[in-house]
Amino acid sequence: MAPVAEQKPPRKITDYRSENRPTWCPGCGDFGVLSALYKCFAQRGLDPKEIVIVSGIGCSGRLPEFVNAYGLHGVHGRALPIAQGIKLANPELTVVVVGGDGDGFAIGGGHVPHAVRRNVDITYIVMDNEIYGLTKGQPSPTTQAGMTAVSKSPSMPKMAPYGVLETPLNMMGMVLTYGASFAARGFSGKPNDLVEIYHKALDHRGFSFVQALSPCVTFYDTYENWKSIVKPMPETYDPTDRAAALQLAMTEDRFHLGIWHQGERATYEDLVGGVREQVKEETQPHLQQLFKMFM
Amino acid sequence: MAPVAEQKPPRKITDYRSENRPTWCPGCGDFGVLSALYKCFAQRGLDPKEIVIVSGIGCSGRLPEFVNAYGLHGVHGRALPIAQGIKLANPELTVVVVGGDGDGFAIGGGHVPHAVRRNVDITYIVMDNEIYGLTKGQPSPTTQAGMTAVSKSPSMPKMAPYGVLETPLNMMGMVLTYGASFAARGFSGKPNDLVEIYHKALDHRGFSFVQALSPCVTFYDTYENWKSIVKPMPETYDPTDRAAALQLAMTEDRFHLGIWHQGERATYEDLVGGVREQVKEETQPHLQQLFKMFM
Amino acid sequence: MAHFDLTIRLAGENGEGLLTVGDQLAVTMSRMGLQVYTFQNLPAEIKGGASMAQLRVSDTPVLSPGDKIDILEVWNQENYEIHISDVSEDTILLYDPNETTPDERAPRRSYPIPLDKIAREEIQAIRSKNVVAWSIFLALLGVEKETAVLQFHKSRWSKRKESLEANLKAIDAGYAYGEKLVEESGISMRLPVDPHAEHDPQMILTGNTAIGMGSLAAGLQFYAGYPITPASDIMEFFAKQLPRFGGVIVQTEDEIAALAAVIGASFAGRKSMTATSGPGLSLMVEEMGLASMEEIPLVIVDAMRGGPSTGMPTKPEQGDLELAVYGRHGEAPRIVMAPTDVADCFYTTIQAFNLAEKYQSPVLLLSDQHLSHRSETVPPFDLERVPKVERLLPPLPEASENGHGADGNGASPNGASGNGEKASAKEEAHAYERYAFTESGISPMAIPGVHNHPYVATGLEHNEHAHIDYSPRMHVLMTHKRYQKINGVLDEPAELLVKEFGPQDAELGVIVWGSTQGPLLEAMQRLEAKGHKVQALIPRMLSPLPAKQIQAFLDRVQQVVVVELNYTGQLARMLQAEFCRPVLRFNKYMGMPFTAGEIEEYLESILVSS
């Protein structure tokens, strides 16, 4: 990420639209997540060639195809380690990871704590629709328990005819517990707020987590419900206080939107940079020296 | 797990020793974890044929071989889902999972949240030595950051010559955030307390998490240090209060020992049992009925 | 009555409900006693993109999707463009005139059907468009309207009470339109059925459903899986059905956890399985090795789709054979089978469970997207045909032979519970050899909670007692045991191992596997009609390869062709590796199943040139 100081002139949103028209169902929340991203990039004036968007598999995972930027649409659940590899290979790039609740917290759930603790400077946007969209509507790690989701979904009765037997995971609580240095929540129904959140996430040095509520109108339409319950963070809220953030996360009656937590911690790149001597061009003498150690 | 009501007469510790002598280094913390387990089983009078101990790979993962009970020593990091399969296949069995901090929170870390939310009635004992023992001393997800661990370990300078760059994960905080219905911490240096903890874990209906501090004397000897800093839970502590437990977990100056949290939640078996008709013996008429639906 | 063979193709925008029309037509015809075979070609997106449903109907068994389109109905211009090159001059084209403008490529008999308009204006319910389309087809096919109404009431459509009235109106409108069309055009293609006559009962279902039913028939008690196209509907079938059969199903966090749970459940004594597709199978490789090493019975279904990587999730390809057979580090044998059609999915699945239990091994069942999702009419399954097999258990102490932990607290006569005879109980336990060397390589497998034989299964090399042992001698012995055991499969009855077709004196031999059977058999029928002789061998067992039967086949023929739905010829390579006999390869790799015509043409070119 370019430090904020190096402000660039803004660009046009159309600069970031790719030739591929989004293939999502009309009304899908992912459109809002995407358009906010166009807007944020344009406002920052980012050069498309310096952006990489990484995703796994899912409806949400298609997002990179719709952006005029570099992208890596990988396999299901592995976007975070791929993105860390990209950023560590070239810290100049702006690296954004996008994906679904299943991609990120089911098959990919093992990578989240380690991305957080490594604190590589990337931004992770989870498009949480509380369901598996692309595979046509099975329960995801965030689907509500019991018959709640089942009764509201045209597909869920197939996979959970007797109800969802697991309790849902609390993403926000999880990343805070892992030690995230930045955590926020937005809603695709409020794209302008999302733009602001993206800006803060991209400004933040270190791993930034953004939970983007993004309804699946086809298999589990939470749009009206979410619209009616989302609210801003409490007035007195102090985002530097992790303990308070965690407490709210564990008890909230869904859904506070905004910056949940922001703290300071050295990034992995910083620490690596500290130990790395820049000798790229002249490896031969170093190698000869190394050979000597084995003589 | 047998309900507490059905108390069985105690047995002898030797009933649970297998023919295989432990292969751990002399002084390894894992001996304490094991002997406490023998004792607990003996006090409960469990029939060895009704116990299954499941593990992945690691020094700790060898534990099942030393117990006269059924066991499954699987691959690295997959003990939790294997154990859930065992328990769901036969809910009468006492299923205990053991393994290392690497096995459980690095390669296996993706399975923990889901084991917790599924709440299958198994007991998971993590033998936390803050290092990879079996592969000869690389940093694990719980290894302390910076040069702290490096300076104390004969092996760490190889893998982390410039320090450990990641911050450690907080296991206790994590399982509490996932919604664990039981979480406790013991120390191999206090095996009698461990026995008590095991009892409570086995008594608990649902997923029970036990963090067993178990020093690796060969690659990262924390024994003396841990002995000097462990202490019982605060006097006024209320283990039914998850929020308080989480708060303590996130702020504690290591290490409170005891029952961190215990709550009530239906197990997966209970929920499955509720929807299952017991027709095992007579599948044919049911199948014929099913065929009709496709005619 | 003359042989009746009709292929109908519907094509339109994905998500518009045209698949439902295809499905309901198929069900309706099947219920009227006709033979049906469907074929869908879909994009991987949820909505949008071109999608196609084809159905072939006949009065004799249908073997392939059909390569001659009798009726093409397109719902929009995009689909007109895609499919117009597939029509012949005899094809009847139906198109929506408000969405499509046919040009000079349109066949002689092209007729407009303003589906959308009828639904919107006449019925004022766009959701009933499907029913209109369905009714028009039935009218065209000469089905009496009462029959259509009857069938409608048996259909899924009739469940939606709120749209019942609109749908009945839709039938009226459809029939009015259809009958007018028949009259004006002179088209007549009466279905060869008497709607009032009795016919043998038959089912219509997909390969995935047949696999699900086969599993239940085999005694499945535990399923764990993770959603993936085209295997998800197997899991969804079990979600509803397995609990009814006393079993447990879990949707796990990923495929690794799924296979892990299956391993655990099988270790604990239950027949267990998972189903996935290529990406999931790739993730299961490590644990498949564990199951081989610990000798754990289990079944894995791989519904193959186009690869590599995420590839083409909604298209078929036979690209996972080598992964299934060779996808393991170290030398770990396993059993691999492939069902050939929907009915075979049922029986092969039962056999897969039987072999898994008998040989205490993972068994992979390779299906493909086409077989998974196509519907076929089949006679009701015969539950006696493949008797269930159970795994070999150690003998039980007398008084406690009543199953899983049912003997309570180990109150067995030999002292497994009291404190008195503990030493002897422990000794007995220690004497148990989980991996006893036997002539067959199969050793009795103790079950936790049932047998007083606690042992620890380990993925490290071990001895008879399952104790860790890396000695050179033990690794040699156990390697032999594991392979000898699996090779025992080759002594199973020949019909379990291979299927053979055609005259044994034919000089040209064809080998195919899995769902390529149907198109091949149809091609062979056509070639036979032209006076050509071809014989075919279809290995149902792909690992270990049925050496005896294949060798005999190779010895009988002059020339061998291996026809596969992949690029490199994975079975061809396995055959050459085993028999050192060069084979010809005919491969298709376009994400589409073979048609009979393609195979016919290729074989004919060889027959003619040799």
Next chain:
Amino acid sequence: MAHFDLTIRLAGENGEGLLTVGDQLAVTMSRMGLQVYTFQNLPAEIKGGASMAQLRVSDTPVLSPGDKIDILEVWNQENYEIHISDVSEDTILLYDPNETTPDERAPRRSYPIPLDKIAREEIQAIRSKNVVAWSIFLALLGVEKETAVLQFHKSRWSKRKESLEANLKAIDAGYAYGEKLVEESGISMRLPVDPHAEHDPQMILTGNTAIGMGSLAAGLQFYAGYPITPASDIMEFFAKQLPRFGGVIVQTEDEIAALAAVIGASFAGRKSMTATSGPGLSLMVEEMGLASMEEIPLVIVDAMRGGPSTGMPTKPEQGDLELAVYGRHGEAPRIVMAPTDVADCFYTTIQAFNLAEKYQSPVLLLSDQHLSHRSETVPPFDLERVPKVERLLPPLPEASENGHGADGNGASPNGASGNGEKASAKEEAHAYERYAFTESGISPMAIPGVHNHPYVATGLEHNEHAHIDYSPRMHVLMTHKRYQKINGVLDEPAELLVKEFGPQDAELGVIVWGSTQGPLLEAMQRLEAKGHKVQALIPRMLSPLPAKQIQAFLDRVQQVVVVELNYTGQLARMLQAEFCRPVLRFNKYMGMPFTAGEIEEYLESILVSS
């Protein structure tokens, strides 16, 4: 000077420090200009269990561990029992009389050495036991004591300042004991070296270290990995060294994350690799397919160990070849190579990187536990021998050819930054064909931050522009492209593809791969000495198989034997699949490397019988 060839075996309790003695003896002899080859046989536990260190020393290059033990030193009874059957009547047995009681199986020349007692009583420092053992050996071998002291000061031992005094005393005690022994026993086996003479510099190092050095020489810039025996020390080597070369190393949470990170780093333009062993490779299968599909250059080292499953972590086996070649769902080609000895580990690794970059493909390097962990003396590596190759990039706009993002905010002349000419920049970007069809199948790969060619790599089937495209035509074209590209490898210089040894008119041909080369060559030398002719082919390239060279070899010989360290003959099967030529198989699967004698004997039996 007569040919000198000495094999010393040390055996004792794991964790007692005997491996250090072996290592230091090896280093010492190497520093004196002798050729050395070591072999360790360890348990998988951290402490306890029998462990063995063998070292073979000669004045000419050593090719195998040695199958004739000249000196056996056992530190306890357990190890006496294990190794006594391996001695010949000429073997000198040294044993600790307080731990061991030799019996009638002991050779004629058996001498007690109370190592423990000397350390405890004479030196009063048990930690110096190693130095005592080392000194006694040097004394026996006629090395002057001053030389020993000199070498000691160059050794790792001398770093431990606090035990310096005790260690120097240990040398004295060792020499006193050793010289007495020589005198009393009359043993004399002077090393053929003049400690004062200059000799050519040489290195002594393990295969894993050579792979590490080769990677650095090739330009490695990113490493991600997860610990696993026997690959962990590659990662540990990089932990220290890679940052010094400007690179980044990450220990990830598992192997899946490791390969994912490597894919990401390579996508971003860095030469990247990971190293693992069987279980880790199994977990990487899905992502290897992704890398094939997205055409990402990367190197994966698989240090093979005994399988299946966790198997035998500290023992070698060539059991992962088929997984390396066929371990993928769908048809995804890749490159697989195997180094044959420690020096070859260095050069083959460079070649692996070169091919990865050139063909934009994953390249697998199959080593094994024996090659990973044994030490060999090698001449200093020649950094000119294998020139570095870089991947094909699209042309850069002129003024910005200075590397990664170094051109700042896209201030390139064609308007990538200002707002004015945006449309044209975007058009240029869209015109870029990441997967352009070319004659070689290789397409220029744009690098984020460097080229103004944003594109999205996807694991779904795609067109030239990397846009998702499942059309039958595109799947056919891209499948061809991917295979055509990889087959280009077969036009590389022959010496990259195969190595050939022996007279070309020999009737018996032997094919081996990887670390079986050494024992084979030694066996061939012995057979030649007996007047037998054998020729050998060693494919360095295992996928794609070098068809031309192998076919020529097969055509030259009457009979072919494939010698492999596995049970089923994985290379043999691949050869038969490709060439339909039956081969004989000679397989060993005991967790131990081949000895020259075993191969010699087998080949001789064939030569004699034919």
